[in-house]
Amino acid sequence: MLHAFRLAMVSFTDAKIRKYLYxxxxxxxxxxxxxxxxxxGLIDWGLAYYGVEDSNIGAIIAALTLILSLWFLFRAIAVAILWVFADHIIDAVEARYYPIRAATGRAPTFASGISLGLRSVGRMIIYNLLMIPIYIMLLFTAIGPAVAFLLVNGLLMGRDLEDMVAFRHQLDDKDMGWRMPKMQRLALGVMGTAALAVPIVGFFAPIIAISAATHLLHRQQSGH
Known part of the structure; x- marks a missing residue:
């Protein structure tokens, strides 16, 4: 896996991939x-509606709500955008390292990318909403909610990354030779999810993750 991530970092030397990064x-x-x-605007309206007049309290509540909401939404937005550009990134990686596979890939339509991205975001929102009671119960452990969040979202992201490559090559669950080992897929997803939470790095994380997934799947299929 580390080798796949090293190759993914090298991908940024490709002008095509830098274009999609920008x-x-x-x-x-x-x-x-x-x-x-x-x-x-919504927070200001809510505070005014409930008669919160203390500007300091209002500012603190607004700031915390905004930060937490945007931090949570960043992964959803990043994955949705990644689905739109995934095929172009995979194509660039395959053209450079796996030209035979690149020749057999079929680009999904823009509408398909949007549809799959929205479906992925929907799954992420539903799973995390269902996990809220568990996140709350784990608050007393300090790091429990973060660990649970990483595991759940890592599982979802790992499958998303795998599906992006599979979709390009018209593969389904019957093509088990293309599936990553479950622990490898989870590790990839957890690393991608953790990277998304890091400022600045989060912008690079989706492209690194999909590039690494492409290398892992192709190298596994070729027996390396």
């Missing part, structure tokens, strides 16, 4: 700016 950062920044503006 597009990812731009789109993420635009979406976050819109969400921040909308949420700030």
């Amino acid at each position: 597009l990812t950062i731009l789109l993420t920044a635009i979406i976050f700016a819109i969400l921040a503006f909308a949420m700030d």
Whole structure:
């Protein structure tokens, strides 16, 4: 896996991948700016509605709510955008390292990428909403909620990354030779999810993760 991540880091020397990195950062920044503006207005309205007049209390509540909400939403936004550009990134990695596989890949339509991205985000939101009682119960352990969050979202992200490559090559669950070992897939997803939580690094994380997944699946299929 470490070798796959090293190869993924090298991917940024490819002009095509850098292009999609810039597009990812731009789109993420635009979406976050819109969400921040909308949420700030919603919080101000909520505080006024409930008669919270203390400006300091209001500012603290607004800041904490905004930070926590955007931190949680960052992964959802990043994965949704990644689904839109995933095929282009996989194609660039395959063209450089696995040209035979690149020739057999089929690019999904833009609409398919959007649809799959929204489906992935929906799963992530539903799973995390279902996990809220467990997150709350684990608060007394200090790191419990973070560990649970990483495991749940790592599991979801690992499957998403695997599916992105499988979708390009029209593979399904019957093609088990293309599936990563479960622990490897979980480790990949956890590393990707953890990286998304790190400022600045989070912008690079989705591209590194999908590049690493491409290397892992192709190298496994070829017996390396």
